[in-house]
Amino acid sequence: MNSEISETVEAASAGEVAARVSAPPRVTPRAWEVAGLLALIAGACLLPFELSGFRLFQFTQVFVYAIALLGLNILTGYNGQISLGHGAFYGIGAYTAAIMIDRWGVPYGWTVPVAGVLCLVVGFLFGLPALRLEGLYLALATFALALSVPQILKHFDGWTGGSQGIVLSRPAAPLGLPLTADQWLYFLSLGVLLVLFMLGWNLLRGRTGRALVAIRDNPIAAEAMGVNAALYKSLAFGVSAAYTGVAGALSALAIAFVAPDTFNVFLSITFLVGIVIGGLASISGPIFGALFIQFVPNYAQDISKAAPWAIYGIFLIVFMYVMPYGVSGFLRLAWRRLTRATAGTRPK
Amino acid sequence: MALDSVSFEMAEGAIVGLIGPNGAGKTTFFNCLSRLYAPDRGDILFEGRSVLDVTPHRIAELGIGRTFQSLALFGTMTVLQNVMVGVHSRSQSDVLSNALRLPWVSREERAIRRTAMELLAFLDLEAVAHDPAAGLSFGTLKRVELARALAGRPKLLLLDEPAGGLNHEEVAALGRLIRSIREERQVTVLLVEHHMNLVMQVSDRVVVLDFGRKIAEGSPAEVQRDPQVIRAYLGSEN
Numbered sequence: 001m002n003s004e005i006s007e008t009v010e011a012a013s014a015g016e017v018a019a020r021v022s023a024p025p026r027v028t029p030r031a032w033e034v035a036g037l038l039a040l041i042a043g044a045c046l047l048p049f050e051l052s053g054f055r056l057f058q059f060t061q062v063f064v065y066a067i068a069l070l071g072l073n074i075l076t077g078y079n080g081q082i083s084l085g086h087g088a089f090y091g092i093g094a095y096t097a098a099i100m101i102d103r104w105g106v107p108y109g110w111t112v113p114v115a116g117v118l119c120l121v122v123g124f125l126f127g128l129p130a131l132r133l134e135g136l137y138l139a140l141a142t143f144a145l146a147l148s149v150p151q152i153l154k155h156f157d158g159w160t161g162g163s164q165g166i167v168l169s170r171p172a173a174p175l176g177l178p179l180t181a182d183q184w185l186y187f188l189s190l191g192v193l194l195v196l197f198m199l200g201w202n203l204l205r206g207r208t209g210r211a212l213v214a215i216r217d218n219p220i221a222a223e224a225m226g227v228n229a230a231l232y233k234s235l236a237f238g239v240s241a242a243y244t245g246v247a248g249a250l251s252a253l254a255i256a257f258v259a260p261d262t263f264n265v266f267l268s269i270t271f272l273v274g275i276v277i278g279g280l281a282s283i284s285g286p287i288f289g290a291l292f293i294q295f296v297p298n299y300a301q302d303i304s305k306a307a308p309w310a311i312y313g314i315f316l317i318v319f320m321y322v323m324p325y326g327v328s329g330f331l332r333l334a335w336r337r338l339t340r341a342t343a344g345t346r347p348k
Numbered sequence: 349m350a351l352d353s354v355s356f357e358m359a360e361g362a363i364v365g366l367i368g369p370n371g372a373g374k375t376t377f378f379n380c381l382s383r384l385y386a387p388d389r390g391d392i393l394f395e396g397r398s399v400l401d402v403t404p405h406r407i408a409e410l411g412i413g414r415t416f417q418s419l420a421l422f423g424t425m426t427v428l429q430n431v432m433v434g435v436h437s438r439s440q441s442d443v444l445s446n447a448l449r450l451p452w453v454s455r456e457e458r459a460i461r462r463t464a465m466e467l468l469a470f471l472d473l474e475a476v477a478h479d480p481a482a483g484l485s486f487g488t489l490k491r492v493e494l495a496r497a498l499a500g501r502p503k504l505l506l507l508d509e510p511a512g513g514l515n516h517e518e519v520a521a522l523g524r525l526i527r528s529i530r531e532e533r534q535v536t537v538l539l540v541e542h543h544m545n546l547v548m549q550v551s552d553r554v555v556v557l558d559f560g561r562k563i564a565e566g567s568p569a570e571v572q573r574d575p576q577v578i579r580a581y582l583g584s585e586n
Contacts, residue, residue, distance in 0.1 A: 199447040199448070200447070202446060202447050202448065202449040203443065203446045203447040206441060206446040206449070206453060206457060207436065207439055207441045207446060207453075207456070207457070207460070208441070208442070208443050208446040208447075209446070210425070210429060210432055210433050210436070211433070211436060213422060213424065213425060213429075214422045214425070214433045214436075216424075217421075217422035217423050217424055217425065218420050218421065218422055218423075220384065220416075220420060221416065221420035221421070221422065222422075222433070223404045223405045224382055224404070224407070224408060224413075224414055224416075224420075225408055225433050225434050225436050225437060225496065225500060226405055226406070226407075226408035226409055226436045226437025226438075226500060227405055227433070227436050228403075228405045229405065235443055239443065281424070
């Protein structure tokens with residue numbers, strides 16, 4: 001009964017079949033996966049006591065990016081709608097948090113869900129006209145969104161502080177927890193990430209996830225099966241924007257500063273790079289993608305001060321060449337080979 | 349104009365064959381029925397209700413299922429998942445309840461899975477349940493399409509050239525299968541097909557189209573004797 005637990009779309013259960021075939025009761029690959037996941041979470045909880053300052057902040061940023069990337073992956077990876085404009089939703093989320101805290105004095109804890117709901121609505125509404133657009137045309141429409149949002153933010157400078165942006169103060173740990181602000185933001189982001197990944201995983205392995213993938217694979221057949229493609233495509237836009245908006249709000253808290261020009265087209269493209277490198281239509285892909293977009297530019301800088309983006313480009317090409325299905329696809333294949341090798345050959 | 353004033357009725361529980369030479373308008377007719385195309389005039393009634401008032405994605409809910417002439421499977425999904433999508437029109441869970449995985453959603457998921465597994469067993473597809481659809485043999489994929497269409501528990505099943513690309517034994521098995529679908533599942537079947545033997549063997553009634561018009565209708569034996577049908581298929585010689 002557990003084959004659909006791994007990534008929704010993939011053939012998955014070579015492991016399951018292998019486990020059923022092997023005679024003596026043994027630790028299944030599934031149990032290994034769960035154990036590995038728990039170990040990762042435990043490791044993530046220990047990290048802030050090993051690292052500090054900028055290093056820790058970088059990992060907070062990885063979690064924030066991962067949330068945004070899962071959002072984009074729901075839209076582009078699972079539902080097949082390309083977006084070159086998710087930096088805009090990220091920016092809307094960030095400014096929602098900043099304006100609520102700075103202008104209205106709302107406690108910061110409220111800003112994250114509000115940013116999510118606002119982006120859900122904006123994304124859904126943007127998704128409605130986008131229904132008429134596909135492929136490159138949709139790419140252009142979302143590109144226009146990415147271009148216009150920074151300027152709109154500057155225009156309403158009474159709220160947004162114009163080009164100067166808004167400076168916030170970093171929230172301290174609540175309830176007298178013995179954590180620094182860096183550590184608290186790290187755990188806050190990790191907690192939001194775990195909740196949103198759990199919800200996303202549930203969504204994508206169920207009826208909704210199947211409908212999204214069915215629309216991507218064959219929209220006409222999906223409609224014939226009773227899938228309301230228009231509704232699901234708009235919902236995918238809304239949910240995707242909500243995830244990215246939450247990530248934006250968290251980033252505003254973590255950086256304690258928002259400025260319109262950080263939410264530019266380049267950020268949108270970076271998100272797209274993240275989901276492709278991490279692995280399209282996979283739940284774990286966004287984590288790997290977030291690690292890539294956070295750390296690889298830094299490594300590129302270390303290698304060459306003169307041309308870091310050329311080095312970054314080389315990294316991109318090498319990743320695509322070595323792992324055509326992204327990091328998660330590469331690892332899944334390796335894992336499948338491993339479990340098959342240990343559990344005997346799979347009968348066909 | 350691909351179709352001109354075609355009119356016929358189907359009795360519940362019947363197997364009706366729709367035949368005609370290439371370009372006669374069979375698939376066009378089919379696509380009108382499943383609401384991919386909208387006819388300029390006329391109406392299509394299903395259980396006394398106009399199908400044309402219904403949006404395409406609600407056709408399945410009404411009880412009309414279909415397969416596609418050139419396969420239209422969800423290539424990246426497994427065979428099981430393909431068939432589970434077929435249950436979409438018979439299940440309820442929405443985005444929010446899915447995300448929260450409420451207890452009733454888990455129950456519904458189990459029911460969807462059970463339905464799909466039963467159909468895989470019925471169509472002898474259990475061995476490939478967890479294989480991605482892309483890459484399986486053509487004959488297998490035809491059966492997956494059938495399983496997926498049946499998963500919506502249709503009252504009317506539209507089969508668009510199910511025998512296309514199948515070998516002799518596979519066609520014979522398909523004939524038996526179509527019969528058993530009607531007998532065991534009380535499904536009315538509309539069969540668009542080039543394969544004359546299959547149509548004549550399984551159909552209760554046959555409707556013949558040529559150049560978008562209906563030229564004959566009747567039992568397989570009647571239709572086979574009809575001079576207009578013979579002319580349409582063999583070409584006029586006068």
